[in-house]
Amino acid sequence: MGTTQLESVPEPKYWHLKTVLSEALDSEFSVGEILPNERDLAARFGVARATLRQALEQLELEGRLQRRRGVGTTVAPPRVGVAVGSEQHTWPGAAGDAWQATDCTVAAPPASVAGILETAHGEQVHTVRRSRVTHGQQVAAELLYVPASSVPDLSAIDAPSGAARARAVLRELQRLDLENQDRAVELGSARADDAKELDRLPGAPVLVVTTRFFAEGRTAAVSVATYRADTCRLTFGDSGGVEIHHDPERRAS
Amino acid sequence: MGTTQLESVPEPKYWHLKTVLSEALDSEFSVGEILPNERDLAARFGVARATLRQALEQLELEGRLQRRRGVGTTVAPPRVGVAVGSEQHTWPGAAGDAWQATDCTVAAPPASVAGILETAHGEQVHTVRRSRVTHGQQVAAELLYVPASSVPDLSAIDAPSGAARARAVLRELQRLDLENQDRAVELGSARADDAKELDRLPGAPVLVVTTRFFAEGRTAAVSVATYRADTCRLTFGDSGGVEIHHDPERRAS
DNA sequence: CAGTGGTCTAGACCACGCA
DNA sequence: GCGTGGTCTAGACCACTGC
Structure with missing residues (x-):
C-alpha cells in the first residue's frame, strides 16, 4: 500500500530525461552556461548518446x-x-520597419507563391531578400515576391540587382494604395539558404509567416518570412504594442 | 567537362532522402495513400532505418x-x-466561436501564466478546458485561465466542475467589458494530456497561441491554445476572413 | 497474432570551431 | 589537433492496431 507505482506505464527514457534536464536547467544553470558534452551527459544518466x-x-x-x-x-x-502584426496595413519597407533589404533578383517564384500571386506558371517576378535583426540577433529571413505589374514605373536606371535594386522595388511599392493584408503562420524547416542566413543547420525548425498584400483589388505582393522557431515568439499586437513579459524571474548570464 | 559534380559538398543522406521522397510524394502518390513500411523503404534506399x-x-x-x-x-x-485572429475582440465562448468547452477545474496555473495574470504564487484560478474541431478533425486544445476576481458573481449553484461549470464561467466572462487582446505564437511540444487529446504522441510539435484578454484595466483571462503543428496553418485574417487557397491542384483521396 | 511505427543501444566516422 | 555536436549503422525490443 505504501509502495509507489513505478513505471507501471513506462514513460520513454528520453521523455523522462527531458523532464529531469528541464528541472536542472531551471534550478542549477543560468543563461549562457555551458552544459557537459553529450558523451559525458549520456554516461552520467546511463543512457546511449x-x-x-x-x-x-x-x-x-x-x-x-x-x-x-x-x-x-x-x-x-x-x-x-x-x-509581426503591429504595423498594420503598411507596405514592406515603410519608414521604421524592422527589415533590411539585402538583395533583389528576378526569378520564377515557387509554385505555392505563384498560385497566390495568380501569375502564369514560370512567370518571373521581382524577388527581394530582406533580413530582420532584433537585439543584435538575426531572427528572420524573408523573400518578398513582387510581380512586375505591381511596380510598372520601376526605373531601368537603377541597378539590375543588389541592395539598391531592392530598395527601388520597395520604393515603387509605396506608391500603390495598400488596401489590406492577410497573414498565415505555419511550421516549416529551413531551406539551405535560409538556414545559413539564420546561422542554423538546414532543416532547423522555423515559423513561416506568409503575408499577402492587397492593392487595386488584387494581390500585389507576397512575403514569405521564416523566423527561427527556437529563439522567437511571434507577437500579434492587437493591443497597440503592449509587450509580454515572460518568465521575469530568469536572470541573464 | 561533362562530368556532373556529385557530392563535392556531401549533403547529409537524410536530407537528400527527404528531397527524393518529397518529389515522389508530389508525383507518384495521392493524399491518403499508404507508403511502404520503414524497413522496406530503408532497404530500398540502401540506408539504415x-x-x-x-x-x-x-x-x-x-x-x-x-x-x-x-x-x-x-x-x-x-x-x-x-x-485565429478574425473574431477580433470577443470573449472566448462568444456566440459562434469554434471552441467547445469540455471541463472546468480550479487549480494553480503554471508559473508563466501566473506571471501574466499577476496572481499570487500558488493562487488558484478557474481553468476551463476547451477543444476545437475543424473539418471533423481535432486541431487544438486550450486551457483558459480565469482568476476568481474576473467572475465575481459566479453562482455556487452551478456544478463545481465539468462542462456545465465551464459554460458558467464563460457566461460570466461575457459580462465584463473586453477592452483589448494580445496574442503570441511560438513553437512548443505537446504535454501528455494535450497530446492525447490531439491524437499525437507526447512531445509532438505544436503551435502554442497565448492570448491575453484585457478588461477593466487589467488582464482578466489568459488562454493557452496548442494547435497541431503538422496539420494546421494559423491564419490571422486582417482582411476580414479572406481564405487562402493553398495548393489547389492536390486532390483528395 | 502479425505488422507497423516508437524506443534504445553501442558503436563508428565526419564537419566544424577554436586554440 | 582536439573536442564538440552531427550523421550513420545494424541490430534489438516494445507498444499499438487491426485482423
Missing part, C-alpha cells in the same frame, strides 16, 4: 537550449518577442 | 506525411487553415 540527444533535441525545440557544432550546448535565453 | 526515419520525421514536421504506430505512414492532406 542517441537517447540523450533525443531529449536535448526536444529542449532545443522548446527554446531551452542552444547547440552549436564544434562549440557545445548552452542554456538559451528566454525567447524574444518579435512583433 | 534510423536514417530513413530522420527524413520521414522532417516530412511529417512539414505536414507532408502522417505516421501512426501500428498502422503505417500515409500521405497527409494539405494543412487546414485555421482562423
Whole structure:
C-alpha cells in the first residue's frame, strides 16, 4: 500500500530525461552556461548518446537550449518577442520597419507563391531578400515576391540587382494604395539558404509567416518570412504594442 | 567537362532522402495513400532505418506525411487553415466561436501564466478546458485561465466542475467589458494530456497561441491554445476572413 | 497474432570551431 | 589537433492496431 507505482506505464527514457534536464536547467544553470558534452551527459544518466540527444533535441525545440557544432550546448535565453502584426496595413519597407533589404533578383517564384500571386506558371517576378535583426540577433529571413505589374514605373536606371535594386522595388511599392493584408503562420524547416542566413543547420525548425498584400483589388505582393522557431515568439499586437513579459524571474548570464 | 559534380559538398543522406521522397510524394502518390513500411523503404534506399526515419520525421514536421504506430505512414492532406485572429475582440465562448468547452477545474496555473495574470504564487484560478474541431478533425486544445476576481458573481449553484461549470464561467466572462487582446505564437511540444487529446504522441510539435484578454484595466483571462503543428496553418485574417487557397491542384483521396 | 511505427543501444566516422 | 555536436549503422525490443 505504501509502495509507489513505478513505471507501471513506462514513460520513454528520453521523455523522462527531458523532464529531469528541464528541472536542472531551471534550478542549477543560468543563461549562457555551458552544459557537459553529450558523451559525458549520456554516461552520467546511463543512457546511449542517441537517447540523450533525443531529449536535448526536444529542449532545443522548446527554446531551452542552444547547440552549436564544434562549440557545445548552452542554456538559451528566454525567447524574444518579435512583433509581426503591429504595423498594420503598411507596405514592406515603410519608414521604421524592422527589415533590411539585402538583395533583389528576378526569378520564377515557387509554385505555392505563384498560385497566390495568380501569375502564369514560370512567370518571373521581382524577388527581394530582406533580413530582420532584433537585439543584435538575426531572427528572420524573408523573400518578398513582387510581380512586375505591381511596380510598372520601376526605373531601368537603377541597378539590375543588389541592395539598391531592392530598395527601388520597395520604393515603387509605396506608391500603390495598400488596401489590406492577410497573414498565415505555419511550421516549416529551413531551406539551405535560409538556414545559413539564420546561422542554423538546414532543416532547423522555423515559423513561416506568409503575408499577402492587397492593392487595386488584387494581390500585389507576397512575403514569405521564416523566423527561427527556437529563439522567437511571434507577437500579434492587437493591443497597440503592449509587450509580454515572460518568465521575469530568469536572470541573464 | 561533362562530368556532373556529385557530392563535392556531401549533403547529409537524410536530407537528400527527404528531397527524393518529397518529389515522389508530389508525383507518384495521392493524399491518403499508404507508403511502404520503414524497413522496406530503408532497404530500398540502401540506408539504415534510423536514417530513413530522420527524413520521414522532417516530412511529417512539414505536414507532408502522417505516421501512426501500428498502422503505417500515409500521405497527409494539405494543412487546414485555421482562423485565429478574425473574431477580433470577443470573449472566448462568444456566440459562434469554434471552441467547445469540455471541463472546468480550479487549480494553480503554471508559473508563466501566473506571471501574466499577476496572481499570487500558488493562487488558484478557474481553468476551463476547451477543444476545437475543424473539418471533423481535432486541431487544438486550450486551457483558459480565469482568476476568481474576473467572475465575481459566479453562482455556487452551478456544478463545481465539468462542462456545465465551464459554460458558467464563460457566461460570466461575457459580462465584463473586453477592452483589448494580445496574442503570441511560438513553437512548443505537446504535454501528455494535450497530446492525447490531439491524437499525437507526447512531445509532438505544436503551435502554442497565448492570448491575453484585457478588461477593466487589467488582464482578466489568459488562454493557452496548442494547435497541431503538422496539420494546421494559423491564419490571422486582417482582411476580414479572406481564405487562402493553398495548393489547389492536390486532390483528395 | 502479425505488422507497423516508437524506443534504445553501442558503436563508428565526419564537419566544424577554436586554440 | 582536439573536442564538440552531427550523421550513420545494424541490430534489438516494445507498444499499438487491426485482423
